[in-house]
Amino acid sequence: MSEWLMAHPEVRTIRVAASDLNGQPRGKRIPTRFAGKVESEGTRFPISALNLDIWGEDIEDSPLVFEAGDPDGVLRPTERGFVPMPWLEAPTALLPLWMFHEDGRAFDGDPRHALARVMNRYRALGLTPVVATELEFYMIDDSSTRLRVPPSPRSGKRRPGADTLALRALDAFDTFFTDLYDACEAMDIPADTAISEAGLGQFEINLVHQADALKAADDTWLFKMLVRGLARKHGFAASFMAKPYDDYAGNGMHTHFSILDAQGDNIFDDGGPRGSDALRHAVAGCLRAIPGSTLLFAPHGNSYDRLVPGAHAPTSICWAYENRTAAVRVPGGASAARRIEHRVAGGDINPYLMLAGVLGAALLGLEDKAEPPDPITGNAYELDLPQMPGSWAAATDAFERCPDIRRIFAPGLIRNLLLTKRQEQRFYTELSHEERIELYLDTV
Incomplete structure (x- = not known):
């Protein structure tokens, strides 16, 4: 034992x-x-x-x-x-x-092995991705047919609206967050900052950057399991589904990554704010793969309710410096920490497949020395830009056709995922709105 x-x-x-x-x-x-x-x-x-x-x-x-x-x-x-x-x-x-x-x-159809395959390719080149995930979720009272924010254990009152970066929103559920951080410590999940977000009862917790993408995916998988289970222990639901409320922002799961060489230096760092050639190549790989990878970032029927213009989720295939309307963002800060933020994925993803898709695409960009279009400025929603697939079926077709997907994933996994998503799409059309919410609320 x-x-x-x-x-x-x-x-x-x-x-x-x-x-x-x-x-x-x-x-x-x-x-x-x-x-x-x-x-x-x-x-x-x-x-x-x-x-x-x-x-x-x-x-x-x-x-x-x-x-x-x-x-x-x-x-x-x-x-x-x-x-x-x-x-x-x-x-x-x-x-x-x-x-x-x-x-x-x-077994090639195991999503954890899919990510391990990508990591083996990085390792063969002497490269190590450093990865962090940011997870958004809603706390929800689902005891009736109408979803609501749970009452605060401290006051017994329900928040009347969203309250971005509000300490009082965090303090209202301090017992839950204290238990959550204690549990993360016990489970070796590196939970960092918690904030209240733009939705009613919505919060975000960041997991710390680490030079082990498999552990980062494990942590994300376990964290989602923990949050959902602990919320039920506290008498309410926690949901990572992409869009539980029509009138509030969806749940995203943004990924930050840089790449270290064999000497431990960040290959995206050129000493300045723009980043290196390697950063541009990785950005180009990510952008090129977005149409085919959208099924990994938006894997469920409800996912596409989040990917609409003006809803704090990207819809255009573009990149930018310090611009949260872009699909791929290069944050500011010290050049030694230069990194890419991939902003497409919803909270309802499989973290192994999502990270394999993001890091695999970046690696293809490096291998091909791909060049991205010019970075955008301004509001991406108002620009004439290539668009991501707009429906579950379109994303599934794009995944099947994409040559980059075939370079990242084993044929058996691609086949299995296509069969799965097409079966789900057939059954999903038969569900009412309420049944669709019930399907995803506790599962994804």
């Missing part, structure tokens, strides 16, 4: 889980006395379990199910090891897993 479990004898059961293509944890509950076997030998469940739709149903005509005989994969622990699950009443630990074939090969 692991040292962590030996140091936590109060933990009587564990969960073991891997991420499916929608970022949903799929796994098992196991008594702690059998944990040692899972750590040393792994566990097994069907390969197709990592390729279910958002309802948890098999994908029709999937080659992973009847055609292949629905075989098992071997799930092995990631480098993370055990982490506590503070949102549950009984002391419990989670062991994150990823999937392999019987012969030890990585």
